[in-house]
């Protein structure tokens with residue numbers, strides 16, 4: 001297997017570096033004005049939606065160059081490519097795959113321009129890991145669906161303009177009775193109740209639907225095709241090929257923390273157990289990178305992201321938790337104070353669950369990759 005990049009790909013890397021040198025101040029500002037300008041510059045270069053087809057408003061770039069772009073951005077700790085995270089990561093790709101021409105026209109450019117914000121309505125109080133058991137009901141009434149039910153853990157629902165929502169249109173078929181609806185969050189009958197998480201910040205919400213009327217034209221794919229739509233969207237959510245670069249940056253910060261903290265009277269970085277753990281993190285991040293490459297090479301052959309994305313999701317979760325725990329050990333009594341590592345330690349447990357718990361990833365790896373029998 002050859003992991004080297006072609007001359008054109010290396011030239012593109014230099015172009016990205018040059019752009020970052022010219023346009024990204026150090027330290028990186030976090031003001032809304034800067035982020036707006038930054039998104040506009042990236043959009044003008046067609047780097048937001050880099051690998052989306054040109055006819056859909058994207059950059060028409062290759063997946064390898066997209067990987068290089070994300071890697072270089074992450075190395076410089078640049079803000080994300082566009083601000084509509086869910087729109088870019090899975091709603092847009094699902095629209096490109098399953099949407100009508102009218103839907104693509106209506107939604108894609110807003111996602112690329114960072115002028116929309118999507119949230120995702122999968123989980124319900126009794127349907128998380130077993131998502132296909134969802135009960136929020138949509139009943140057809142002429143040219144509309146009437147939606148009743150409840151979603152939970154809906155990240156960013158309070159700020160979002162639209163929800164990518166799974167509903168049940170048929171109760172006799174478990175998978176074939178699920179449909180995907182695109183619903184404006186200001187539709188009468190939608191009520192949002194924020195839920196505070198462990199770190200004290202509002203993150204996710206309960207979303208209640210009472211007789212919410214949704215035009216049939218807002219259905220993504222055919223009635224009963226929602227499961228197919230969402231399986232692709234979930235693989236996109238978990239694929240995160242460039243995540244290994246992000247984890248490398250986190251490891252760099254952890255090494256810095258260990259260098260500047262003291263354990264038993266000497267720099268924590270000199271402690272053998274700390275050094276062993278840091279080395280193990282580095283090895284696992286490299287495994288993530290290579291697995292990401294494996295998934296990328298599948299996609300280059302025209303296949304969609306596969307079950308292998310679960311491997312990186314699982315690896316990342318375990319890494320996030322152990323890195324956060326080690327940071328608290330290194331901080332010692334200072335771990336009781338407020339700070340970025342302390343906050344991270346409070347949020348990582350949730351991050352690991354979002355997009356599917358570790359047990360569910362293990363089931364997917366066991367059944368779909370290793371071919372083990374379903375228990």
Ligand SMILES: Cc1cc2nc3c(=O)[nH]c(=O)nc-3n(C[C@H](O)[C@H](O)[C@H](O)COP(=O)(O)OP(=O)(O)OC[C@H]3O[C@@H](n4cnc5c(N)ncnc54)[C@H](O)[C@@H]3O)c2cc1C
Nearest residue numbers: 120121122123128129153154155350351353354355357359
């Ligand atoms: C930070 C965060 C953000 C989120 N954002 C969203 C969002 O935007 N939209 C959305 O719809 N949802 C969101 N979720 C919800 C998330 O998808 C669910 O929490 C997750 O799928 C687990 O479902 P559950 O909470 O109902 O747990 P359950 O499914 O009840 O699981 C409970 C426990 O049982 C285990 N378990 C369940 N089934 C099996 C099995 N078959 N085999 C082995 N073990 C099993 C699980 O691993 C877990 O440990 C978010 C969650 C978090 C933490």
